[in-house]
Amino acid sequence: MKKIKNICCLGAGYVGGPTMSVIALKCPDIKVTVVDLNADRIDAWNDDNLENLPVYEPGLAEVVEQARGKNLFFSTDVDGAIAAADMIFIAVNTPTKTYGEGKGMAADLKFVELCARQIASVATNDKIIVEKSTLPVRTAETLQTILDSNGNGVNFEVLSNPEFLAEGTAIEDLFEADRVLIGGKQTPSGQEAIQALVDVYAHWLSPSQILTTNVWSSELSKLTANAFLAQRISSINALSALCEVTEADVDEVAHAIGTDSRIGPKFLKASVGFGGSCFQKDILNLVYLCRYFNLPEVANYWEQVIIMNDHQKYRFAKNIISTLFNTVNGKKIAFLGWAFKKDTNDTRESAAIYVAEYLIEDGAEIHVYDPKVSATKVRADLSYLWELKGLTEDKITKKLAQVFVYDDPMAATHNSHAIAILTEWDEFKTYDWKSIYENMYKPAFVFDGRNILDATVMKSIGFQFKGIGKG
Ligand code: NAD
Ligand code: UGA
Numbered sequence: 001m002k003k004i005k006n007i008c009c010l011g012a013g014y015v016g017g018p019t020m021s022v023i024a025l026k027c028p029d030i031k032v033t034v035v036d037l038n039a040d041r042i043d044a045w046n047d048d049n050l051e052n053l054p055v056y057e058p059g060l061a062e063v064v065e066q067a068r069g070k071n072l073f074f075s076t077d078v079d080g081a082i083a084a085a086d087m088i089f090i091a092v093n094t095p096t097k098t099y100g101e102g103k104g105m106a107a108d109l110k111f112v113e114l115c116a117r118q119i120a121s122v123a124t125n126d127k128i129i130v131e132k133s134t135l136p137v138r139t140a141e142t143l144q145t146i147l148d149s150n151g152n153g154v155n156f157e158v159l160s161n162p163e164f165l166a167e168g169t170a171i172e173d174l175f176e177a178d179r180v181l182i183g184g185k186q187t188p189s190g191q192e193a194i195q196a197l198v199d200v201y202a203h204w205l206s207p208s209q210i211l212t213t214n215v216w217s218s219e220l221s222k223l224t225a226n227a228f229l230a231q232r233i234s235s236i237n238a239l240s241a242l243c244e245v246t247e248a249d250v251d252e253v254a255h256a257i258g259t260d261s262r263i264g265p266k267f268l269k270a271s272v273g274f275g276g277s278c279f280q281k282d283i284l285n286l287v288y289l290c291r292y293f294n295l296p297e298v299a300n301y302w303e304q305v306i307i308m309n310d311h312q313k314y315r316f317a318k319n320i321i322s323t324l325f326n327t328v329n330g331k332k333i334a335f336l337g338w339a340f341k342k343d344t345n346d347t348r349e350s351a352a353i354y355v356a357e358y359l360i361e362d363g364a365e366i367h368v369y370d371p372k373v374s375a376t377k378v379r380a381d382l383s384y385l386w387e388l389k390g391l392t393e394d395k396i397t398k399k400l401a402q403v404f405v406y407d408d409p410m411a412a413t414h415n416s417h418a419i420a421i422l423t424e425w426d427e428f429k430t431y432d433w434k435s436i437y438e439n440m441y442k443p444a445f446v447f448d449g450r451n452i453l454d455a456t457v458m459k460s461i462g463f464q465f466k467g468i469g470k471g
Pocket of ligand 2: 134163164165166167168226229233266267268269270271272273274275276277278279340341342
C-alpha cells in the first residue's frame with residue numbers, strides 16, 4: 001500500500017493555507033509544500049511576523065508557527081514541488097465565470113485546468129491528484145483526460161476530497177471535522193489511492209469521521225452541502241420579512257423550530273444576507289449544471305435561494321432609506337463591519353458591499369469600521385463591483401469619494417445619522433453605546449443586520465432601533 005511522504009498543494013489561499021498547515025502539524029512524517037503563483041501571498045505566509053499571514057483565522061498562526069520550516073513550506077517553485085510530490089492537492093480558486101459561455105453562472109475552471117496541464121508536463125513518476133477546490137460534478141473526468149494526454153507513461157489517480165471548513169472556525173473545523181469525504185474510482189488502483197489519503201487523515205481523525213464514496217458522489221456532495229446550508233439561511237430570512245409585519249420575532253421562531261430534532265438549531269440565524277466566496281458561486285454552479293442537463297425545474301428551485309438572498313440585502317438597504325425619511329442623500333451612515341462574517345478578514349461577496357452600493361446610489365456617505373478589513377480592501381471591493389457593472393474610472397472615483405474607512409469605531413460613528421451593523425463581530429456588543437448615542441445626530445438610528453444588540457437596552461439609551469425580523 002502506498003505511503004505518502006511528500007505532499008504538494010497548488011493554491012495558498014483560504015483553503016490551501018489552513019488545510020495544509022493542519023496536515024503538516026498532524027503528520028510530522030509528511031513533508032508539505034504549499035505553492036502559489038502569487039509571490040506576495042507566499043511572502044506573507046513566510047513572514048516572521050505571524051500577524052502578517054495572508055489569512056486571518058483564530059488559531060492559525062499557532063499552527064503555522066509550530067510546523068513552518070520543519071515539515072511545512074510555502075514556495076513559488078511550483079514545478080519543483082510538483083516533481084517531488086507523491087500526492088498533489090489542487091486548492092485553487094474556482095470563481096463564477098465573468099465572460100463567455102456560462103457567464104455569471106458556471107464555475108470558471110481555467111485555474112484548475114492550468115494546474116492539470118502543469119502537473120502533466122512536469123510529472124515523471126506516478127501521482128495521486130486530489131481535488132480540494134469545489135468543482136462541478138464530473139470535473140475529475142476532465143482532469144483525468146488532461147493528465148493522461150501527455151502520454152509519458154505516468155499513472156495519475158484523481159480523487160475528490162472537498163473541503164467543508166467554514167472561515168472564522170477553519171482550524172477547529174479541521175481539527176475536529178464532522179467528516180472528511182474522499183471519492184475515488186472503484187478500481188484497485190483507485191481504492192489504493194483512496195486508502196493513501198485515508199491514511200493521511202487517520203493521523204488525527206477516527207475511521208467514523210472519514211467517508212469514502214465514488215468520485216461523482218463526492219463532487220456533488222460538496223455543492224449539495226453548500227446549497228442546503230444556504231437554503232436554510234434564505235428560508236429564515238424569507239420569514240424574517242413576514243415577522244416584521246406580523247410582530248412575530250424571528251429569533252423566537254428560529255428557536256422554536258430548531259428544537260425539533262429533525263430541523264436542528266444551527267444555521268437559522270436571520271441576517272442581512274449571506275456572503276462569502278462560496279455559497280452564491282456554488283449554487284449558481286449547481287443551477288447552471290441543472291440547466292445544462294435539461295432540468296429547468298430543479299435549476300429554478302435552487303436559484304430561488306440566491307434570489308431571496310439578494311432580496312434580503314436590498315430590503316435591508318431600502319429599509320434604511322425609507323426610515324431616514326426617504327433619502328440618505330448627504331447623510332452619514334456608519335457601517336460596523338465589512339467582512340462577510342466575524343473572525344475573518346475575507347470580504348468576498350459580503351452583504352456590506354451591496355448594501356453600501358445601494359446607499360451610495362442614493363447619495364449617502366458610508367463611514368466604515370471593521371477590525372480586520374483595511375481601507376484598501378473596502379475600496380477595492382466597491383471598485384470591482386462597479387467595474388463589473390461597466391462604470392467608467394471617472395464615475396468610480398466620484399463614487400469612492402463617498403466612502404471613508406476608519407481604524408477607530410468611535411470616529412466612524414461620530415456625527416452619523418445612522419449606524420448599520422453588517423458583521424457580527426463580538427466587540428460591537430461591548431461598545432459604550434451611550435457615548436456613541438451622544439455623538440450622533442438625532443434621531444439616532446441603529447439598523448442591526450445581525451441581531452447582536454439588545455433592543456431593549458438600545459431603545460432605553462434613546463436609539464431608534466431596528467433588527468432583522470423584529471416587529
Ligand atoms: P483563494 O482565492 O483564497 O486561493 C486560491 C489561490 O490559488 C490563490 O492564491 C491563487 O493565486 C492560487 N492559484 C491560482 N492558480 C494557481 C496555479 N495554477 N498554481 C498555483 N496557485 C494558483 O481561494 P480559496 O478561498 O482558498 O478557495 C479555493 C477553493 O476551495 C475554491 O474552489 C473554493 O470554492 C473552495 N473552498 C473554499 C472555502 C473557503 O472557506 N474559502 C471552503 C471550502 C472550499
Ligand atoms: C461555508 C460553509 O459553512 C462551509 O461548510 C463550506 O466549506 C464553505 O462555505 C465553502 O465551501 O466555502 P463560510 O462561507 O466560510 O462556510 O461561512 P458560513 O459560516 O457558512 O457563513 C456564510 C454566510 O452565511 C456568512 O455571511 C454568515 O454570516 C451567513 N450566515 C450563516 C447567516 O446569515 N446565518 C446563519 O445562520 C449562518
